Amino acid sequence: MNRKDIVRDALREMPRRSRRLFLQRSLSLGGLSLLTGCSVVNEDKAEDLLRHVSRFNDRFQAWLFDPNKLAPTYPESMITRPFPFNAFYSREDAPTVDAESYRLEVSGLVMDKHAWTLRELNELPQTSQVTRHICVEGWSAIGKWGGVPFATFLKRIGADLTARYVGFKCADDYYQSIDMPTALHSQTLLTLTYDGKTLPREYGFPMKLRMPTKLGYKNPKHITALFVTNTNPGGYWEDQGYNWFGGS
Amino acid sequence: MDRAGKLHLTMSEPQPQRLTTHPGWLRATHWLNALAVLVMVTSGWRIYDASPLFSFLEFPNAITLGGWLGGALLWHFAGMWLLFANGVFYLIMGIVTGRFRRQLFPLRPVQIWRDLVAAIRGQLSHDDLTKYNAVQKLAYVVAIIDLVVIVLSGLVVFKPVQFPLLRTVMGGYEGARIVHFACMAILVAFVLVHVVMAAAVPRTILAMIRGR
Numbered sequence: 001m002n003r004k005d006i007v008r009d010a011l012r013e014m015p016r017r018s019r020r021l022f023l024q025r026s027l028s029l030g031g032l033s034l035l036t037g038c039s040v041v042n043e044d045k046a047e048d049l050l051r052h053v054s055r056f057n058d059r060f061q062a063w064l065f066d067p068n069k070l071a072p073t074y075p076e077s078m079i080t081r082p083f084p085f086n087a088f089y090s091r092e093d094a095p096t097v098d099a100e101s102y103r104l105e106v107s108g109l110v111m112d113k114h115a116w117t118l119r120e121l122n123e124l125p126q127t128s129q130v131t132r133h134i135c136v137e138g139w140s141a142i143g144k145w146g147g148v149p150f151a152t153f154l155k156r157i158g159a160d161l162t163a164r165y166v167g168f169k170c171a172d173d174y175y176q177s178i179d180m181p182t183a184l185h186s187q188t189l190l191t192l193t194y195d196g197k198t199l200p201r202e203y204g205f206p207m208k209l210r211m212p213t214k215l216g217y218k219n220p221k222h223i224t225a226l227f228v229t230n231t232n233p234g235g236y237w238e239d240q241g242y243n244w245f246g247g248s
Numbered sequence: 249m250d251r252a253g254k255l256h257l258t259m260s261e262p263q264p265q266r267l268t269t270h271p272g273w274l275r276a277t278h279w280l281n282a283l284a285v286l287v288m289v290t291s292g293w294r295i296y297d298a299s300p301l302f303s304f305l306e307f308p309n310a311i312t313l314g315g316w317l318g319g320a321l322l323w324h325f326a327g328m329w330l331l332f333a334n335g336v337f338y339l340i341m342g343i344v345t346g347r348f349r350r351q352l353f354p355l356r357p358v359q360i361w362r363d364l365v366a367a368i369r370g371q372l373s374h375d376d377l378t379k380y381n382a383v384q385k386l387a388y389v390v391a392i393i394d395l396v397v398i399v400l401s402g403l404v405v406f407k408p409v410q411f412p413l414l415r416t417v418m419g420g421y422e423g424a425r426i427v428h429f430a431c432m433a434i435l436v437a438f439v440l441v442h443v444v445m446a447a448a449v450p451r452t453i454l455a456m457i458r459g460r
Contacts, residue, residue: 050319053326064410071409072420132421134408137298137317140421213409241318243325248409 054243061245067181071212071248074130079195080141085202086216087172088236094202095171095222102206108167108227111158118206122192124148124156129187131212133219134248136237145210146193151184159228167233168209171222177233178211178218179245187212215246269377269455274347277338278456281395284334285435287313287327292432294320301429328402335395352385360386374449384445391438398431 085091103115128146154161161184167177182188191210192199199205204221211219217237227233238244270278291314293307298317300306314320342348359382366372372381380388404415404424418424446452 047322050322050326053329054322057325061407064407066410069409069412072412072415132408134421135299136321138295138301138405138425139299237318241322243321248407 051241054241057243058245061243061247062179062181065179065181065213065247067185069213071131071187074132074142076130076144078142079130079144083143083194083203084139084141086135087221088174089172091202096201097171097206097222097224099206102224104207104223105225106157106227107225108229109160109163110228112156118192121148121190121207125152126192127189128193128196129189129212131187131210133212133216135216136242136246144195145189145191146196147189147191147207147210149186150188150190150209151186153190154183154228163228164230165228165232167227167229168220168223169225170220171224174220174222174236175233176209176218176220176235177244178209178214182211182213182247185211185213213248215248217242218246268459270459271345271347272459273337273341275456275459277334277341280330280334281338284327284331285439287323288331289432289436290314291320291323291327295324296429301425325406328399328406331395332399335399339392339396351380352389355382355385355389374451377452377455387438387441391435391442394431394434394438398428398435401425401427401431404428 085094087094099118102118104121105115106113125148126146127149128144130142130144132140132142134140154166159166161180164180165177166180166183167175169175189210191204191208192206194200194203199208204223207223208221209219209223218235232244235242235244238246290312294309294312294314295317297306297309297312312320314323363372363382363384367381367383400414401418401424403411404418404421405428408415408421408424415421415424418427446456
């Protein structure tokens, strides 16, 4: 599975509207020429430079990331109600995944590549936490997520824990990837419940990855496949310009 | 710098045309800081607009930088390095050369009041650009502190998990957002006054370019 294939797949599957946006956006760091009133700065060069700095910022954040530092947890009384819906589509368009036929496909640098049923996932040891979800837009909301510590799952499938990335594909055509140290962080949850109940459709049924150490867009919902790799698989928003590490 | 310092301590009659008002490091850091602040504020406005803190306040796209949230974030997280590196160098130089102590202090409320009244009456003297009046000193000290707090609160918004102590000081993630915004507002107010005052005494702009 290489980056090119994933980007090609994603582009093919991306709704036409967001495809148009993708092209517009990658061309529009135009605020600078608005400011100066002319194209003093070559936009391609400016964008190139900014993307270089963003990749440097990935390395800086990886260096700053402390695997033992925990995100703050809160009492249940502080949970934000209703917890906001957030995606690149509206609430009605959230995908419906059939629980019975659902399988979580596992591939890449792992020993056990069998596809997991929802029941099998539910039988793994569970935990829950009340943490703050921080959106890249700036807003935040506190919620309660429950599920399997992702480190437990990765060990269970015999993942190569020295590999660099874990990639995800989702039922809503979202795709995402994270660094291994964050995947192994004790608060990173393969999430099956929200607020004590089965994860609702709008929050990512049947399964999402919840990381209080990363911004919201790094937390994929409706995950149908995951893979362990040494090639950075990118992400839905990252490939349009968001910072890849996206850590808190 | 030392020369300038000693000169206006020992000489009774200032000779502004001959003196180096602003040493090279100060002029360089001033203009680099101006560029960094321009990038940070205009891209920051675009980021703010993605999720406004106040329902009555949004910044028109035409005065923001980045084109969209993702572009603004790229600018903001690139500009931060310039703001930070340049700011740290400026603070070190300001302390090591003694310029802060000499130019900005002592700062007494009585003097501030006296100079404020004089400023309102248009009676402040601008003959000697090597000496700052007390209101000016206060404004610069506020701007310096404001920039330090804006970086620290920005660090909490950027990395709330990695800086727990700073996060607590700032009143949590949401508190840090408000501090960051308030510092921006103070900074923009400072810049507006600063630019108007500089335009009113154009020699000060020349001094910040040529050094005298």
